Amino acid sequence: MRTLRSSASVAPLAAALIALAAFPYVGGKFYVDLVLTTMILSIFALSLELLVGNTGLVSFGHAAFFGIGAYATALLTPSANAPSLAWLLPAVLVIAGLAAAAIGVLSLRTRGVYFIMVTLAFAQMAYYVFHDTKLAGGSDGMYLYVKPVLAIGGFTLVDLGNSRTFYYATLAALALVFALLATIGRSRFGHALAGIRANEQRMRAVGFSTYSYKLAAFVLGGALAGIAGFLHAVKDGFVNPEILAWHQSGAVLLMLILGGIGSLRGAVLGAFIFVLLKELFQSEVLFGGFARHWQLRLGLTIIACAALMPNGVVAVPAQLRRLRAPVAHAG
Amino acid sequence: MDFAVFLVQCLNAVQYGLLLFLVASGLTLIFGILGVINLAHGSFYMIGAYLAYALAPWVATHLGGGFFTALVIGLVLSVAFGYVLEWGFVSYLYHREHLQQVLMTYGLILVFEELRSILVGDDVHGVPPPAWLAGSIPLGGVMSYPLYRLFISGVCIAVALGLYAVIARTRLGMAIRAGASNREMVQSLGVDIRLLYRIVFASGVALAVFAGMIAAPVSSVYPGMGNQVLIVSFVVVVIGGIGSIRGALLASLLVGFVDTFGNVLMPQIAGMLVYVLMAVILLWRPEGLFRTS
């Protein structure tokens, strides 16, 4: 039974944190922007890891909460004065969480394959809400004209309109979400979720009301995805319905399997690998005119990864070790 | 709305529902019997439509045939394709975790979409129905209804009856029904389970491709069509119950009516109505209307 491992060694995590913090000073604008996108996607992936890796809930509709968080940010941002982070961020969290509660209450009545299909369908519904109605600009999307700030008295402490500040705010958010999920992973709640993943029936037989636990995980995962959506909206100053497309839900699942299910660092690693692969596949330098058919390469890679590395990159060292020295070990 | 309009919409709803049934029945069989969740199922529908578009001129020039010749060729191709795909790819998915199946078949969608893009391009195309079906029949005094749409409904009904006949009356059907609930038992009865799976999968593919082919003249042929039909098919399978053909039929018709009348009466939220329907059914029956296990 696997609880979310943040693993014994903190050193690699610290190193990564320092590297990310130092990056804006060494990297060019394009790459800093890329890293920023990746950090936001990492938060998104981490939020899904709680569901898939810890609780065993394969949701194919997680992009809905990312999108709802982003749209909530855009809709709540006034057109003239910068909104305060102090209320905007909690509001987005609550809205994304409520949406997750509404969808979760219905979806969690189903199991296994039904659950996958149902979450996909509800995410499509959310997509149509933003795409077909005039609620938020329809298929054209909508803009944010000001970025949020955090001010006390007359002092502006944090201005997310400043790109450097925004970078560090995102890094801080990533670190906080990571730490939060690591704490949950070793808590009683986290262990209960892991048990549900391993054998839900057994957990019920022992006295856990598993539905409540699953719902709590689903809501938390949705709220955290909302934070990623918030950051996305603030970063680009623009939201459109495509961020709720089911391809996004598929992409984030792919990130998890690339990195390794059940591992927090795997989720972050998977996000980085995914972004790198996408950049690589779309590179005209490498593929010339064929670059626009990048989804073919992506599709083949997804198939190959899911088939050959079902436990993701973090498990590859162990896989290689097993291949090189085949020893019979207790199953 | 007056009666003639109502009748037209009913006919449209039935036609759409029946087409959906062809696609969803394949999906529910593949999941119910093979235990594989296949996201690429919508791609088969898309392949069918593009096949209809691409085959028609070829068949006309090389074989001197028309629409029906193209249909037959398409069917043969799709069965062969399904057979090979099961052997080379899908068989790998049995007994895998759902997440792996989901991701591998999702990768397959991307591959199919891009291959189509490379081979046939991204344009939207129209496919003309065969000349003798291109007319309309009068309904009441004022309205008329396209003959081809009636043809679609008729063909789908015929296929549905054929499916019923095979599943309820033949030994193959018995093996399929047994296989849905008890794989080991079927094997011990001497049925070659691998062959059974291959047949079921190829049939599912053929159903979806066939649906795409006959739908092409009314829905036109465009890149995103596979994804759209896939998700609605999922809704149908959830509502109807995995593995249940009866459920797929009932749910398809239900979805057909909700979607068609939704588009007429409440166009802004029409896109969402199907999901609201699904939500309502889930509240009442989380495993679908006719669950098999």
Added chain:
Amino acid sequence: MPADILLRAEGVSRHFGGLVAVDDVSLALVRNEVHAVIGTNGAGKSTLVNVLAGELSASGGRVQLLGRDVTRWPQPRRARAGLGRSYQRTTIFPRASVFENCRLAAQAHAQHALDWWSDAKTCGESTKLAERAIEQAGLAAQTHRTAGTLSHGQKRQLEIAMCLATAPAVLLLDEPLAGMGPEETDRMLQLLSMLKPAHAILLVEHDMDAVFRIADHITVMVNGAVLASGEPAAIRANADVQSAYLGEAPESAVPAPVV
């Protein structure tokens, strides 16, 4: 009327469509008593256990646990109220240690279930319950071994230990002796004798020797209904039971009782 009835089933039945799996079954589980339920395959024994445990809802009849009507209660609620069950097929968590298996089971009853911050391993209450259960089941030496590496007999013991970790009053045991050799069977029967005074135990079993050694009361089921119910000697002598089993019931001398 025995005073200490911990679980009572009255007219319980369960159908699946047209198939009647459990037909109007009534029984009472009393403290300090092992009540065995026997019957041929398909007699409805496992279905009965599932209905009593709450995994399946009853199509008819009532179930009372510790004096309360739990017929409509879902399984987790019954488990928290003192109903423990073990499964025919081992359902332990193979990748966790023996200790963690029991600790997690005990956690269901510990306070602060939605506690998301404190380290689970420091949860005092569930740790104590787990240690006690492991001790009772005789697995103390295996406490930190990975559950998947245990022998079959030890895994069945762990299955029981997980039940015990929830401090139940009633134990529903579905074929705990399945796949066990004579030594392991003896150990398990000794465990059950030890547990008897504090619990009411329902035992579904196929091993007739074991049943006649340990049971204080036997109910025989055929086709979902109760064929006969009473003390072991009476059941053995019952002509209906003998014919239903076609001579499967041992007619030799009564085996030595387990001390």
